[in-house]
Amino acid sequence: MMANTVEAKGQLTPDEQKRLTADMHRSLRRKKIRALLLVAPLLIFILVTFVSPIATMLFRSIDNPQVSEYMPNTTAALARWDADSNELPDEATYAALVTDLKVGRENHTIGKAATRLNYEKSQMRSLLTGTARKAGRLEPPFKEQLIKINDGWGDIDNWRVIKRESSPYTASYYIAAFDMETTPAGEIRMLPEQQRVYLQMLWRTVWMSLLITALTLLLGYPVSYLLASLPMGIANTLMILVLLPFWTSLLVRTSSWIAMLQGQGVINDILVWFGLVSDDNRLSMIYNATGTVITMTHILLPFMILPLYSVMKTIPPSYMRAARSLGATPFTAFVKVYLPQSVPGISAGAILVFILAIGYYITPALVGGQTGQFIGNMIAYHMQSSLNWGLAAALGVVLLALVLGIYALYSRLLGSNNQMSLR
Amino acid sequence: MENSASSEAFVRFEGVQKSYDGKVLVVKDLNIDVPRGEFLTMLGPSGSGKTTSLMMLAGFETATHGNIYLDGRSINNVAPHKRGIGMVFQNYALFPHMTVAENLAFPLKVRNMGKSEIETRVKRALDMVELGSFGDRRPAQLSGGQQQRVAVARALVFEPDLILMDEPLGALDKNLREQMQYEIKHIHERLGVTVVYVTHDQSEALTMSNRIAVFNDGIIQQLAPPTELYEKPTNSFVAQFIGENNKLSGTLQSTQDGICTVRLPTGELVTALDINTDDIGKESTLSLRPERVFLDPVEGQCDNVFTGKVEEVIYLGDHKRVRMNVCGHDEFIVKVPNSTDNKGLQVGGTAPIGWSSKDCRALDPI
Amino acid sequence: MKKFSKLSSVLALGAAACMSSAIAAESLTVVSWGGAYTKSQREAYSNPFTAKTGIEIVDSDKSGNGLAGLRAQVEAGNVTWDVLDILEGDAILACDEGIAQQLDYEKDLNPGADGTPVMEDFVEGSLSGCYVPTIVYATLFSFNNNAFPGEKPSTIADVFDIKKFPGKRALEKKPDANLEWALAADGVPYDKVYEVLATPEGVERAFAKLNTIKDSIIWWDAGAQPPQLLADGEVAIASAYNGRIFNAQVVENQPFTIIWDGQVYELDGYIIPKGAPNKQAAMDYLRFATDTQRLADQTKYISYGPARKSSAPLVSTHLETGVEMAPHMPTNPENFKTPIKKNAEFWADNGDELRQRFNAWLVQ
């Protein structure tokens, strides 16, 4: 009887088949629309609070209004000047500059252009602000007087920088973010070795995040396994212990690690007391990469345990039993049966921890010393201290692109696998 | 079948007890001998300790007390994977990340079997359960019945001598379940493996088993072949649990040569086989199968004759179930063949009924 | 997007204008560094101001991101700060960028209590247009006495001499002051430090000197860290703000000694943000808080030197411990023999490049 129905289905005419697929698509589409409506509020929320800041950041990383907006006359005059000519701009350009400086000083806007130009070349700030202070008293012709006030105005390279940055959009921030520079002649090249920062930082951020992810997995997997195999009541109690770190502030947790790990800290004291290390040879486990790794592993551990646990909880114990009854040793049963089924948990936990880690900055700032800093610290630094928001935005975009790239790789490698076991 | 062929029991529970919490015994003093090749079913209500017993046999639970022998060897300290016991789980436990063929190959691979050997065996096993073309599917792409058959095939593919099945058909609908019962029984007969089967469906147990162990409250109430269990229950629980049963409670009046007299609360006296009674004057429950009650008995056909009042008639095609009030007991069921003679059966009417004392068993009080 | 931000700034400005014209200022938001420093300002400036005018002062501890925060607020057209405590270098930038209020010093501030005119009373050259300094503070080295039982370090050169004075050093994680010290330790006369640092060779020289102690450095970010590191014995010598060390020495009785050599001193003070919501009240506060008596009063609570010459004679004792304050002042002549004045202008010009270089050096 069963065989009959199978055959009957197999006998559909091509027309009927076509209709069937059309029907199927229609019902699927209706499902999709309903799903879309359900997520709409969240979608709007995300658009406003998440996508638009990111769009702003993207924009800021190329936005370059300072020179063109606050030095409009100079910008216009320089448009006629050939930067490769090896000749200083003409008198009209100097006159335009003086006009801009006068206006800029009155409106207190010249500082913005000066700050912007100083990112590209040192001394540019004082060249502009210093000259602006005296610009009011100048009479034409200006060229020689300006060069006398500050010989920077006789330096062709300075004019090249102004011309380059007078366009409303710039790639300078990205060039800087990749440890490169634009020479006065206009070519882009790598910075000298001892001035490169960000690529190394980025690379370090990635590998340390990977290390932290691996460590959380190593520590979290057995714990999750235990939690998932214990009776509900005990598991819930232990779960509270796992979640306990969430209840204390990040700063408190980080500071307590300082107390634990520092030279005169608890762990070193114990090691010295047991004679494992000598008193004047205490291990340095903090204010370096080790400190960052240890502390962040601890802080991010729950983010590994939770997805692992939630996946493991759904693996019935009968699978392991079945494997054992079929003759597998406990180890084989685990590797061949349990592990593959926990892969969705592993990959979810790993990607979560990795993405959280790669953007972290508070903990590295506090315990990372010089070798344990992340790229996030550089971004925070440019946001808060150097106030070079364009560079901060460019670094943010680079980091974002990196995360997206890694995520794409992840879903390529593991996504299909996940689907398999879900199906 | 040749149950008695091996004098030595293949599986043997000896005084096995189990407690999970150290307070309550969920299995109390279990003693069973299962000869090689037998199909033994553990039957009992939920929570009676069937799965626990099976798990102790498979090695996933340890017995708190007592010994379990397999082929004459105590296996208390043998790890599950070394026991060589095939097992079919209630939810099948097919590995979802492997195809059907990979599932079947699993027990062979862990035994380091050669590749071609594995292939032929897997194919043979799939053919046996008529799923030859399904090897590349994943379990989730199979129907319940197909999954069930894969689970059976997987338990058999490494040719174990003993197979355990824990309510393997619990998740299937009635038709499919009956079909599968038949198939499993067939496979058992064909291969001659020993099967220990757990179910709480009595008709399933009756159809499939050589012997049935009826569990209640961690104790085997009766261990006997299906016919004996149905025809000759030795206690009220079994009588009530297996098949349909009329029970009449009364006090033991007298007993002689295996025949006793029981007085019902309404005063009537009933003669019955004395199977499991206490002293004279104590309570006893009479057990009587509905199909052994005659309507309008012929003179001399029955030695217990009473008048019943018809309370309800249910038409079931080939027969009618008639609920009557007999001796003040209004749950008394009589099965009446659907013949022209019985057309006049009316609710509210009365009819003489009777049964033979050989069909009525005096058992322990409920 | 630009249009949007302009529109919203117009709206915000409009709303702010309506509000400020409708009700007189009842409270004033003063942004400062938090901790003991804000407390000293509250005791010396704010409480008396409230007693006099009835205007409540709301403290906000955002000076750590003062310039960034101010830029963001001005850009969004939503300035909520009335008075901002800021370092001199940042104040110059803010003034250049037009996000700080221009001041007419003679009119807006009180002359010294002894009659000194405003322009002569404050630290020389510090009244640069928008800025009113209140204190002189120093970043300097101090050490834990327990770390050096024998000879004790007494110069910048000693700090860089790991062999003679072993132990870890704690330095602030930025090039400012550190580069100056590196050159000073390398033999550059203190008054020539910026001249040398302005040349590429000078920069190389500074980093080369820092390299000699790089492995012994623990970097700090927050002012509270170095006294802690010293107290924990994590480092032997630490650079720190002098007020923090004073607090540890006098209030917490820590065995710390300050090296009064090559301390880099700079000014901290107030600006009024452009578009401050309560401008008039803010100007009143500025006049009140920066007068001779108030600056002198502040030394009862913290060991930073008043930025007005006329305040010096009024400096008395620490209120909590009764310690005579004058010897602890970075401006005290005894301590002021070999200081380095932080060149805010130099850092404003070269900071971007030097910080990039410094960050790169840290990574390597």
Ligand SMILES: Nc1ncnc2c1ncn2[C@@H]1O[C@H](COP(=O)(O)OP(=O)(O)OP(=O)(O)O)[C@@H](O)[C@H]1O
């Ligand atoms: N892991 C366990 N821990 C504690 N008690 C258990 C455990 N497993 C079973 N029990 C208890 O032991 C008793 C017997 O359970 P068992 O699973 O053997 O019953 P069963 O006869 O298989 O019932 P069912 O027909 O419902 O499957 C029940 O009271 C049950 O609550």
Ligand SMILES: [Mg+2]
């Ligand atoms: Mg069970």
